[in-house]
Amino acid sequence: MYVSHLKVRNWRNFPRIDVDLQKRQFLVGPNASGKSNLMDVFRFLRDIAKVEGGGLQKAVVERGGMTKIRNLAARRDPDIAIEVRFSDPVNGRETWRYELGLKQQARGNRHTLITYERASRDGTAILDRPNEDDQEDLVRLTQTYLEQIAANRAFRDIARFFQSITYHHLAPPLLRHADLIGGRTLEGDPYGQDFLEKIAREHERTRRARLSRIEQVLKVAVPRLEQLEFIRDQETGRPHLQALYAHWRPRAGIQREDQFSDGTLRLIGMLWALLDGDSLLMLEEPELSLHTGMVNRLAALIQRIQRNSGRQVLISTHSAALLSDPDIDQEEILLLKPVPEGSEAEVTGNVRDALLLLERDTSEDRSSLERTQADNLNQLNLFE
Ligand SMILES: Nc1ncnc2c1ncn2[C@@H]1O[C@H](COP(=O)(O)OP(=O)(O)OP(=O)(O)O)[C@@H](O)[C@H]1O
Ligand SMILES: [Mg+2]
Numbered sequence: 001m002y003v004s005h006l007k008v009r010n011w012r013n014f015p016r017i018d019v020d021l022q023k024r025q026f027l028v029g030p031n032a033s034g035k036s037n038l039m040d041v042f043r044f045l046r047d048i049a050k051v052e053g054g055g056l057q058k059a060v061v062e063r064g065g066m067t068k069i070r071n072l073a074a075r076r077d078p079d080i081a082i083e084v085r086f087s088d089p090v091n092g093r094e095t096w097r098y099e100l101g102l103k104q105q106a107r108g109n110r111h112t113l114i115t116y117e118r119a120s121r122d123g124t125a126i127l128d129r130p131n132e133d134d135q136e137d138l139v140r141l142t143q144t145y146l147e148q149i150a151a152n153r154a155f156r157d158i159a160r161f162f163q164s165i166t167y168h169h170l171a172p173p174l175l176r177h178a179d180l181i182g183g184r185t186l187e188g189d190p191y192g193q194d195f196l197e198k199i200a201r202e203h204e205r206t207r208r209a210r211l212s213r214i215e216q217v218l219k220v221a222v223p224r225l226e227q228l229e230f231i232r233d234q235e236t237g238r239p240h241l242q243a244l245y246a247h248w249r250p251r252a253g254i255q256r257e258d259q260f261s262d263g264t265l266r267l268i269g270m271l272w273a274l275l276d277g278d279s280l281l282m283l284e285e286p287e288l289s290l291h292t293g294m295v296n297r298l299a300a301l302i303q304r305i306q307r308n309s310g311r312q313v314l315i316s317t318h319s320a321a322l323l324s325d326p327d328i329d330q331e332e333i334l335l336l337k338p339v340p341e342g343s344e345a346e347v348t349g350n351v352r353d354a355l356l357l358l359e360r361d362t363s364e365d366r367s368s369l370e371r372t373q374a375d376n377l378n379q380l381n382l383f384e
Pocket of ligand 2 (some may be wrong): 037
């Protein structure tokens with residue numbers, strides 16, 4: 001199944017979102033237009049549903065409370081509403097639907113309360129809260145059924161889907177220096193600090209198969225790279241990736257991941273994420289650190305891998321090169337446009353609209369940008 005529609009009210013900088021989503025969906029918009037915030041709707045659902053240490057209250061607190069999540073332009077204490085519709089990837093028919101309404105307790109400990117929680121399958125209601133149990137014991141409305149294994153049996157498919165949502169925004173320095181930096185790894189390890197351990201935990205046959213596919217891409221994208229393999233350091237036992245580069249001195253071309261280029265690491269991380277799992281994957285700006293020649297082919301590469309894994313992918317991007325692929329359908333591009341109360345999300349009728357929006361910072365809208373940022377820009381010039 002995949003998410004075929006998202007409807008949201010009062011979520012961060014979006015007063016509302018009501019859009020169809022495709023199996024491959026690009027999120028396009030200027031800085032601070034809400035690409036990451038839109039992805040955060042799905043991370044939020046994952047954080048509620050996750051098996052260990054999940055739950056609604058924690059997911060809200062981790063985000064700084066309802067006041068941070070709720071759209072600032074919304075009237076006093078309005079509800080947040082989230083609706084996710086799922087469809088069958090083969091015939092496109094809608095299957096599941098999950099709806100959640102949230103508000104903040106007016107007094108006391110200001111917990112987040114469920115105003116409603118509904119699930120349905122093929123149009124038939126499976127869950128409709130508040131139910132009798134909730135009326136008897138209002139404290140129950142501080143927890144969703146998503147986070148309760150005993151309660152969500154009838155819509156476990158939805159809970160499982162949310163649990164395995166992945167958000168990927170690999171930061172090469174964090175991966176390279178994970179040992180030195182130490183520190184906390186966020187849920188789902190979006191920045192790749194635990195990436196090597198994750199590869200190590202994978203079943204050997206799967207790991208080999210995936211790395212061999214990744215190697216095929218790297219051989220094209222990374223000059224002189226001939227081989228990629230997983231090894232364990234003989235002394236420390238730590239997992240590493242090792243690449244063999246063509247070199248004029250024998251054995252001189254062996255490098256470990258701490259010496260890989262940023263682009264090489266990001267490419268490996270993205271490809272691994274694409275090959276790992278079948279729920280929704282969100283990629284933040286996959287074009288970062290990559291050469292334009294590679295970026296031009298990213299959309300096709302993602303689609304080719306999807307064809308096997310069936311995995312739905314949301315991709316935020318600032319790259320016109322990425323969107324220049326003529327095989328991208330118009331409905332695959334979701335434009336996030338700033339409006340006075342935040343942002344609007346709409347599926348573009350035209351890929352060129354998206355390209356124009358991307359270019360606006362530099363050309364079309366220069367006059368308004370200059371009006372609003374002239375002082376800062378002038379200061380920047382001092383350093384040139
Ligand atoms: N509760 C809220 N109400 C209104 N606006 C909010 C709220 N929470 C965050 N924002 C705004 O959302 C914007 C950030 O959006 P986001 O990080 O999703 O942008 P983005 O499109 O990912 O940008 P970039 O391309 O720079 O990564 C900020 O301007 C922030 O002030
Ligand atoms: Mg962002």
